[in-house]
Amino acid sequence: MNIKKAEIVISAVKPQQYPKGNLPEIALAGRSNVGKSSFINKMIHRKNLARTSSKPGKTQTLNFYLINEKFYFVDVPGYGYAKVSKKEREAWGKMIETYLTTRKQLKAVVLLVDVRHPPTKDDIMMYEFLKYYKMPTIVVATKADKIPKGKWSKHVKIIKEALHLHPNDEFILFSAETGYGKEEAWNVLLKAMS
Template identity: 55%
Template sequence: MKVHNVNLKISAVRPEQYPEEGYPEVALVGRSNVGKSSLINRLINRKSYARTSSQPGKTQTLNFYDVESLLYLVDVPGYGYAKVSKAEREKWGRMIETYLVQREPLRGVVSLIDGRHEPTELDVQMVEFLQYYNLPVLLVATKIDKMPRGKWNKVEKDIRKKIKLNDKDRLVLFSATEKIGEDAVWNWIEEKINN
């Protein structure tokens, strides 16, 4: 998809704040600092529209990006960030779970993991959670440009060993800086929103 028009519609924390246009939605989930904002910026062809930060835990709301008045990309707060209080983490957890489980226009979830490292227990749990609720999953291994190309097959094999993907789920190796995997991510999103 060629993106010309995009705007941050709302940063929401409660269901009554969610947009009401009924556009199909695709959520992006992953650990803090895994590259969700970088992926969004790559997809919408903007340098820093979604705020990226070297400091984990920056995104604390559900950020609804209106793309071409056709869909919403929803940036979800990162999980696993230790410097936030337990109470705050629980609050985020409830907000994220409410959105993922109850949101009717949600068509699928892009679950990001850091391609340089083995998936964490939280990464595995997130995919299992999404599968339990029958949400289509695109697993995106980010920062793949930091790995030698000769190791990409091993990265993919190691991820598949740790995270059990079902038949309808997919895995894409991705790099925001090198534009690797961008088309594959868009193809999956378009397939989901057009169903």
């Protein structure tokens, strides 16, 4: 995939702020710190269009990134870790739910999980939520470079079993460090948008 142009267009908290028009959108969901920003940056060959942070829970809005003026990556606030009040978390939850369940332009959701650990309760809940609303879901297991290749299949099996991965859902092993899985991810995303 040749990326000529990528820019952040808007950080939205309510539907009135979402971009107008009918360009397809791919949402990225996952725990704080799972590597959503790194995934975006790697996919579009940018060092830091999506801001990465060592402080989890930095993304508190829906960030719309326009890619090649053809589609959007939508970075959704991470769940888990973030040191935010219960009230704030509930507000995010509503904001995310509204976006995921009402946005017609949304073509698929990429659920990012850390390949090094079994999916958290939140990961499982998110996956079940996506399945409940019959959303095309692509599971991306990040940080593949952090475990030896010989252990990949063991870790992948643990994740698939914990999520009860639906046979129609794609699963991609990914490393933002090495770019492993990037081509496959583009193929799957383009198919989802077509």
